[in-house]
Amino acid sequence: MPGHGPPADPILCSFPSPQVLVESLAAFVIKVQREAVEKRGKFTLAISGGSLPKNLNALIGKPGVKWDLWQVFYADERAVPLDHPDSNHNLCTTELFSKVPIPQSNIHPIDASLLDDLEELSDSYEKELIHEFAQKDSARFPVFDLILLGMGPDGHCASLFPGHELLSEKDRWVAYIEDSPKPPPQRITLTYPVINHASYVAFVAAGESKAEVLKTVLDDPQQGLPSSRVRPVHPGHLYWFVDDAASALTQYPRSELKV
Ligand SMILES: O=C1O[C@H](COP(=O)(O)O)[C@@H](O)[C@H](O)[C@H]1O
Numbered sequence: 001m002p003g004h005g006p007p008a009d010p011i012l013c014s015f016p017s018p019q020v021l022v023e024s025l026a027a028f029v030i031k032v033q034r035e036a037v038e039k040r041g042k043f044t045l046a047i048s049g050g051s052l053p054k055n056l057n058a059l060i061g062k063p064g065v066k067w068d069l070w071q072v073f074y075a076d077e078r079a080v081p082l083d084h085p086d087s088n089h090n091l092c093t094t095e096l097f098s099k100v101p102i103p104q105s106n107i108h109p110i111d112a113s114l115l116d117d118l119e120e121l122s123d124s125y126e127k128e129l130i131h132e133f134a135q136k137d138s139a140r141f142p143v144f145d146l147i148l149l150g151m152g153p154d155g156h157c158a159s160l161f162p163g164h165e166l167l168s169e170k171d172r173w174v175a176y177i178e179d180s181p182k183p184p185p186q187r188i189t190l191t192y193p194v195i196n197h198a199s200y201v202a203f204v205a206a207g208e209s210k211a212e213v214l215k216t217v218l219d220d221p222q223q224g225l226p227s228s229r230v231r232p233v234h235p236g237h238l239y240w241f242v243d244d245a246a247s248a249l250t251q252y253p254r255s256e257l258k259v
Contacts, residue, residue, distance in 0.1 A: 007196070007231035008238040010218060013257040014247040018055075018206045024257055025204060025241045026058035029146065030065060031259045032200050036145035037069050044132065044145045046190060046198070048075040048158060049088025052150040053095035055204045055241075060099050067102040071132060075147055075195070076158040077110035079118060079176075079186035086184050108132075110188050118176035122188050126174040129194075142173065144198040147190070151205050152182060155213050155225030159189035162225055166191065192229060201232050202239040210246040218252035 015021040033043040043066070047053070059065055078086045089109040097107060108128055115121040133142035149157045159177055160166055166175050169191045180187050195201060205214060213225070218240070221228035232238050239257075247254070 007233060008201075008235050010238050010240050010252070011236065011255045012218065012240045012242065012247065012250070012252050014242050014244055014254050016244055018243050021204070021206055021241055021243045022055050022058040024259075025055060025202070026062055027259045028202065028239070028241070028257065029056070029059060029148075030062065032146045033066065033070070034064070036199075037066055042069045042071055044071045044073070044142075046073045046075045046144050046147040046194075047088075047092055048148055048150045049077070049091050050150040050152070051206070052148055052204055053088075053092045055206065056096050056148075057099075060096070065100070067100050068106070070102055070106055071108070072097075072102070072106060073108045073129065073132075073144070074110050074188075074190075075149060076187055076189040077112070078159075078184045079112040079121070079188065080184060081113045082109050082111055112186075112188075118178065118186060118188065122172070122174040122176040125188060126172065129173055141193050141197040144194070146200045146202065147195055147198040149195070149201065149203045149227070149230065151203055151210065151213065151217070151227045153209060153213055154181070155217055155227050156182070157203070157227045157230060158195065159187035160192070160226040160229075164226075167224075167226060167229060169193070195230055196232050198232060198237075199234055200237045200239070201230055202241055203227065203230070204241045205246045206243045208245045208248065210242070211249045214240075214242065214246050215249040215251075218250045 036043040
């Protein structure tokens with residue numbers, strides 16, 4: 001990719017317990033936020049659903065978090081009303097945003113109740129991203145300060161599922177699927193070009209149910225599972241935050257987190 005070095009190799013940080021993991025993740029998020037705020041006066045973040053939001057709860061009440069400078073987008077969302085139990089926004093609100101002083105206008109949900117048509121919904125979210133990023137950066141793709149991803153047991157991340165045609169999307173920033181193998185079937189997702197242009201990408205995975213798939217993703221990336229395909233253009237900026245239960249099977253080298 002012109003202007004960039006080779007894609008980032010993953011940096012695997014494994015912690016002895018989920019508690020140490022969430023504290024370390026909070027310290028990392030605050031570091032990335034500080035760098036972003038120093039450079040541009042704000043922090044742009046894309047967040048996932050599933051188990052990810054509760055892994056951010058060590059941020060609650062932490063000094064150094066500038067909630068009013070966060071601009072939060074979603075890495076993916078299910079096409080359900082925002083107050084539906086399946087909504088990633090609903091989950092993030094319950095687990096995090098309702099407990100911290102973040103202005104409501106700084107959170108950018110994907111609201112399926114406003115637009116029935118998934119193509120229109122993904123186009124409108126892309127426009128929201130263009131509004132946030134386009135004038136600030138002449139790059140073809142938005143550059144999030146940080147994208148936080150979970151990983152499903154099948155190796156999916158955001159709503160990018162194994163074998164799906166969206167894995168080869170090269171142009172769109174935001175896309176939709178109507179056939180997610182994990183319910184609900186209709187979803188909106190950021191695409192690889194957006195994920196891979198972020199300044200930092202961090203996966204978070206805890207528990208033994210993630211051990212087998214983490215081994216495949218890190219030790220055998222040529223299998224092409226969706227989480228292995230995340231390779232940011234910024235070298236050294238792809239992190240895996242896992243606990244020792246999740247990393248029990250992988251042979252991938254561990255690194256110490258420096259924040
Ligand atoms: O369906 C989804 O699953 C992934 C992984 O969830 P997890 O509970 O296994 O961590 C999640 O990251 C994504 O946002 C969500 O829509």
